[in-house]
Amino acid sequence: xxxxxxxxxxxxxxxxxxxxxxxxxxxxxxxxxxxxxxxxxxxxxxxxxxxxxxxxxxxxxxxxxxxxxxxxxxxxxxxxxxxxxxxxxxxxxxxxxxxxxxxxxxxxxxxxxxxxxxxxxxxxxxxxxxxxxxxxxxxxxxxxxxxxxxxxxxxxxxxxxx
Numbered sequence: 432x433x434x435x436x437x438x439x440x441x442x443x444x445x446x447x448x449x450x451x452x453x454x455x456x457x458x459x460x461x462x463x464x465x466x467x468x469x470x471x472x473x474x475x476x477x478x479x480x481x482x483x484x485x486x487x488x489x490x491x492x493x494x495x496x497x498x499x500x501x502x503x504x505x506x507x508x509x510x511x512x513x514x515x516x517x518x519x520x521x522x523x524x525x526x527x528x529x530x531x532x533x534x535x536x537x538x539x540x541x542x543x544x545x546x547x548x549x550x551x552x553x554x555x556x557x558x559x560x561x562x563x564x565x566x567x568x569x570x571x572x573x574x575x576x577x578x579x580x581x582x583x584x585x586x587x588x589x590x591x592x593x
Contacts, residue, residue: 473586477528480579484540485525491518505551517543528583537584541577548573 491498491514502510520543527536552573554566 477531477533477583480583481525481528481530481536483525484521484528484536488518488521488523488525491515491521502551505553507550517547533583533586537580541580544573544577544580548577 495511495514495518498514499510502513507513520539524536524539524543527533527539529536548570552566552570554563554570557563557566
């Protein structure tokens with residue numbers, strides 16, 4: 432990996448000259464290996480992250496009745512629509528992440544997470560300590576997933592595809 436910085440000097444005796452500073456690795460193949468390793472990590476991360484949301488979205492459809500009951504217990508208005516709509520966001524977001532459309536996928540899953548997290552995992556309203564801990568874990572996990580979506584959105588498309 433070589434980094435090149437070019438500047439044009441403003442002093443009269445240096446005008447028109449370009450100066451280069453290069454960072455080199457000890458071995459050229461180390462840079463190539465690192466690039467391949469980064470590529471594998473980005474691809475694996477995209478598959479795991481996108482696959483997680485795709486699976487969760489499919490779960491909204493296959494276990495619809497159970498999730499509708501859970502949404503009702505949390506006071507969600509129109510729980511049938513909420514479960515199907517959130518499932519669609521998750522499926523489309525997961526597929527977008529899997530296919531390398533990180534910004535679209537990240538936007539869709541972030542939309543789901545920012546709406547669902549405070550409503551479904553309101554640990555501050557739970558009296559039972561065990562259930563409170565579970566809700567807090569899910570709440571903070573979802574915050575971390577929002578952070579992961581931000582990373583995915585910022586990912587360079589050219590480097591993130593295989």
